[in-house]
Amino acid sequence: MESNTARAGSRYPTQAHPFFSCAISRLFYVFLLVSLALMATVFTGTAANTTGQRSDDGPLSGKVILLDPGHQLGNSNPRFSQQMSQKKFNGTTVKGCNTTGTATNSGYPEATFNWKVARQLKRMLEEKGARVELTRNSNSREKWGPCVWDRAKQANRMGADAMISIHADGAPSKGRGFFVLAPGLVKGWTEDVVRPGRKLARAMIEGMTTAGAPPSNYISNQLMISTNTTGLNFSDVPTVTVELGNMRNASDARRMTSVTGQRKYATGLLSGLETYFAKR
């Protein structure tokens, strides 16, 4: 960026001034102006770098990302049973609007865990210059949904560069660790997302592992290809569902219900997204 000071300064030597009629004085004056112009350039350069630090030019800068905290607390509220009973064909089977999600043995709801991780991840991504939206704006027993197909449609409308659904599993208690669901091939539905989905899944697995999140001991290579996940099938943008851990496993549950643990999961997802966009 060119500074006004430098531009204005360069005009002075052409102006006639009786005081500088002596050639030596004129030379000194030119030298002084050139030095000032150089200093101004250095200063503006430094200022530009400082303001650029927020979003830097890293892989996430300018990326449009939809984060989908799975479920909603009110999905189990009987008041909303009618809304929750909506059904749609997902390319493979007819499935419901949404579900209540699982919980730890002591009753900490998956919806709340997903919500907390998504909120932290949103802040982290925004600090790196990404534009982030969430599929729900509250975690409340007085709210339901939205339906999983509408969450995917939000990503399509946004033209998102990626959509990440954040979930936790409710598997038998011996199972632990994270795994990723990527869209499998469903003719007429997922041709457009199978390849980028696979790539996104691999990046998320790499990022989560690097961040120190325990990998699943019951899903081989932490990757599950699914042809029957409504949110994945309705998506036209690169998307995966990440099951961050097993809420029924004591060790995972401890991590999932602690602030430090939740931050660690968010860091893992951030690292996965950085890996994905760095490789594109």
Ligand SMILES: [Zn+2]
């Ligand atoms: Zn879930």
